Amino acid sequence: MDAFSLKNKTILITGASSGIGRSCSVECSKSGANLILVGRNQEELMKTVSLLNPETKVEVIAADITHAEHLESLIAEKVSILGKISGFIHCAGIEKTLPLKKHNPQLYHDIFEINVIAGFEIAKILSLKKYKEEASSFVFISSVAGMVGEAGKAAYSASKGAVIAGARSLAMELSRSNIRVNSISPAMVNTPILERMFDDIGEEASSEIIKKHPLGIGEPKDVANASIFLLSDAARWVTGTNLVIDGGYSAQ
Numbered sequence: 001m002d003a004f005s006l007k008n009k010t011i012l013i014t015g016a017s018s019g020i021g022r023s024c025s026v027e028c029s030k031s032g033a034n035l036i037l038v039g040r041n042q043e044e045l046m047k048t049v050s051l052l053n054p055e056t057k058v059e060v061i062a063a064d065i066t067h068a069e070h071l072e073s074l075i076a077e078k079v080s081i082l083g084k085i086s087g088f089i090h091c092a093g094i095e096k097t098l099p100l101k102k103h104n105p106q107l108y109h110d111i112f113e114i115n116v117i118a119g120f121e122i123a124k125i126l127s128l129k130k131y132k133e134e135a136s137s138f139v140f141i142s143s144v145a146g147m148v149g150e151a152g153k154a155a156y157s158a159s160k161g162a163v164i165a166g167a168r169s170l171a172m173e174l175s176r177s178n179i180r181v182n183s184i185s186p187a188m189v190n191t192p193i194l195e196r197m198f199d200d201i202g203e204e205a206s207s208e209i210i211k212k213h214p215l216g217i218g219e220p221k222d223v224a225n226a227s228i229f230l231l232s233d234a235a236r237w238v239t240g241t242n243l244v245i246d247g248g249y250s251a252q
């Protein structure tokens, strides 16, 4: 059997209605996984479903995962349909580029709520025996902003640094449950989040950022392929690491 295959694995993906999460959904489906897709926008989630391999068994959860009171029962319902879960990608997230004087406690709160807390709360649910396969793999999408400084990103960078650090500690705690935990840190990837950021910072600053990528801006599939590796048995000895997928951005 191909070690990179996701056949017979059920993967839960947050942020599946757009950008990197949509691409992860499509690529995981091509690799043979069955999927539970999570996002708020039902219409966009169904658009993702329409892009999947027709043989993929798929369930959709349309919910705001920062208000997760019913999340466990929604996940339990999907597990009863598709079987236990052997992989999780936390791709849902928001980004804000603002000068420090425009940062306030609410901004930090909003960013941490989705980028960090929602992902770790879902990991808590998916680490329970009743929902997890014998072995499992969790992947958190962080950012190079969690590793290197970028102006205007105090709150966002802090959240992404927290994702990398928290994932490392989860890896230590969950190894005894046969769960591997890793993060991925992409630099700029061509998605709606990037378009919004470029609108915020203007054309000149945007082209400066593009120039800092030796291999140019990435595509969602570049991140999806790295996720497939971490979810697959090919990464059976990989845990507690942060995989940098950045076209050379942080090598300078």
Ligand SMILES: NC(=O)c1ccc[n+]([C@@H]2O[C@H](COP(=O)([O-])OP(=O)(O)OC[C@H]3O[C@@H](n4cnc5c(N)ncnc54)[C@H](OP(=O)(O)O)[C@@H]3O)[C@@H](O)[C@H]2O)c1
Residues within 6 Å of the ligand: 014, 015, 016, 017, 018, 019, 020, 021, 038, 039, 040, 041, 042, 044, 063, 064, 065, 066, 091, 092, 093, 094, 095, 114, 115, 141, 142, 143, 144, 185, 186, 187, 188, 189, 190, 191, 192, 193, 194
């Ligand atoms: N694009 C980049 O350049 C880049 C670089 C480094 C890291 N990243 C990280 O990669 C991840 C995905 O980014 P992207 O570029 O694909 O962004 P995107 O296209 O804007 O997608 C963000 C996703 O997050 C979901 N989401 C946001 N808030 C949510 C909530 N409260 N509940 C449920 N879902 C929620 C959105 O779904 P709904 O709207 O349907 O709720 C959407 O599917 C983010 O964590 C981002 O920080 C992106």
